[in-house]
Amino acid sequence: MEIQFDLADKPFNLDYTLGCGQVFRWFRSKEWWYGIIGKTIVRVRQASDRLIIQSFPENKETKLVFSEYFGLGENLKEILSRIDKDGEIHNAIQKYNGLRIIRQDPWECLISFICATNTNISNIQRMIQNICQRYGNEIFYKRKKYYSFPTPDILAKAKIEDIQKCGLGYRAKYIISVSNKIASNPTLLEELEQHDYHAAKNSLVGKELGNKTFKGVGAKVADCILLFSLNKTIAFPIDIWIIRTIIEHYSHLYDVGFISRIKEKVYTKKGSISIKEYNLLQKRMVEYFGEFSGYAQEYLYLHTRNKVLS
DNA sequence: ACCCAGGCGATTG
DNA sequence: CAATCGCATGGG
Numbered sequence: 001m002e003i004q005f006d007l008a009d010k011p012f013n014l015d016y017t018l019g020c021g022q023v024f025r026w027f028r029s030k031e032w033w034y035g036i037i038g039k040t041i042v043r044v045r046q047a048s049d050r051l052i053i054q055s056f057p058e059n060k061e062t063k064l065v066f067s068e069y070f071g072l073g074e075n076l077k078e079i080l081s082r083i084d085k086d087g088e089i090h091n092a093i094q095k096y097n098g099l100r101i102i103r104q105d106p107w108e109c110l111i112s113f114i115c116a117t118n119t120n121i122s123n124i125q126r127m128i129q130n131i132c133q134r135y136g137n138e139i140f141y142k143r144k145k146y147y148s149f150p151t152p153d154i155l156a157k158a159k160i161e162d163i164q165k166c167g168l169g170y171r172a173k174y175i176i177s178v179s180n181k182i183a184s185n186p187t188l189l190e191e192l193e194q195h196d197y198h199a200a201k202n203s204l205v206g207k208e209l210g211n212k213t214f215k216g217v218g219a220k221v222a223d224c225i226l227l228f229s230l231n232k233t234i235a236f237p238i239d240i241w242i243i244r245t246i247i248e249h250y251s252h253l254y255d256v257g258f259i260s261r262i263k264e265k266v267y268t269k270k271g272s273i274s275i276k277e278y279n280l281l282q283k284r285m286v287e288y289f290g291e292f293s294g295y296a297q298e299y300l301y302l303h304t305r306n307k308v309l310s
Numbered sequence: 311a312c313c314c315a316g317g318c319g320a321t322t323g
Numbered sequence: 324c325a326a327t328c329g330c331a332t333g334g335g
Contacts, residue, residue, distance in 0.1 A: 021316070113316090114318095116316060116317085117316085117317040117318060118314095118315065118316090118317050118318080118330075118331090118332095119314095119315055119316085119317095119331090119332070119333085120314080120315040120316080120333085120334080121315085121316075122315095122333085122334085123315075123332070123333060123334085124315095124316085126332095126333085127332090164331080167331085167332060167333080168331080168332085169330075169331025169332050170318090170319095170329090170330050170331050170332090171318095171330095171331080172331090174318085174319095212319085215318085215319080216317090216318065216319085217318085218317060218318050218319085219317090219318095220316075220317060220318090221317075221318085224316085237316075238316095239316035239317085240315080240316060240317095241316060242316085269313085269314080271326080271327065271328085272317060272318090273317095274325070274326070275325095276325080301316080305316085
């Protein structure tokens with residue numbers, strides 16, 4: 001049995017949505033994408049105006065869960081028209097029309113983006129795959145093995161050396177620390193969705209009792225969590241690709257001196273941007289693109305990245 | 311051998 | 324405070 005969504009007049013592109021680096025556990029084989037949503041094993045394919053989903057196990061809520069996960073409730077056409085403000089974003093929207101922001105599990109998102117610092121996407125995928133193989137539960141479906149994403153209490157009890165063996169290196173200690181935090185307060189992340197962007201972000205990057213609540217979570221990682229799992233469409237993560245986009249196409253939004261300093265850092269590879277520079281880069285972009293800045297970020301990110309890598 | 315990859319935390323100045 | 328500097332790991 002399978003579920004279908006009618007995509008007529010709804011921009012949606014499965015390849016861009018699953019392949020743009022917001023989720024790391026999906027893989028494509030021929031026309032199907034394979035993945036796990038919650039505890040449900042899923043394969044998905046797109047046939048022009050339909051999204052076809054086969055899943056195991058199924059229940060009555062499955063269709064609603066999938067609709068939510070893929071962001072099908074959002075009026076993407078309207079959102080894209082709101083951020084379509086210049087030639088560069090216009091080209092990105094034309095090329096990647098149908099890219100949607102997924103509403104993924106905040107816990108998985110938190111761990112995934114702690115892994116995502118100072119590395120590349122294929123390595124992130126490998127780290128997370130290793131974590132799931134070692135600490136998740138095996139699920140068999142159609143004679144293939146899948147693994148659930150491990151729970152906070154399982155990772156909290158893990159040995160740091162074992163997590164390092166998953167290829168996480170210096171990130172392993174952050175995983176243990178954050179897992180303990182969530183294991184002792186399981187609803188902490190979900191509660192952040194009730195707060196506005198700034199309050200939620202302060203909780204993610206802030207301190208309590210003098211030390212950081214979420215080690216390994218800085219501004220960039222926090223913005224990814226807010227955008228990809230906590231429904232904060234105003235979040236605009238600043239990464240190296242977006243900085244390149246800004247330098248090339250949005251430098252007029254900044255002081256000349258500021259931009260040249262950013263250029264210097266990026267081109268010479270001498271040091272990363274400071275938190276102040278991060279915040280200013282972000283502030284101007286959000287002023288420019290508005291409440292759906294996060295969508296603009298994703299379109300620009302993919303556009304710039306694929307221009308360079310292809 | 312060296313550099314880079316969707317930064318962060320600890321340590322300095 | 325703000326700026327600088329290791330950091331684990333894998334691939335090119």
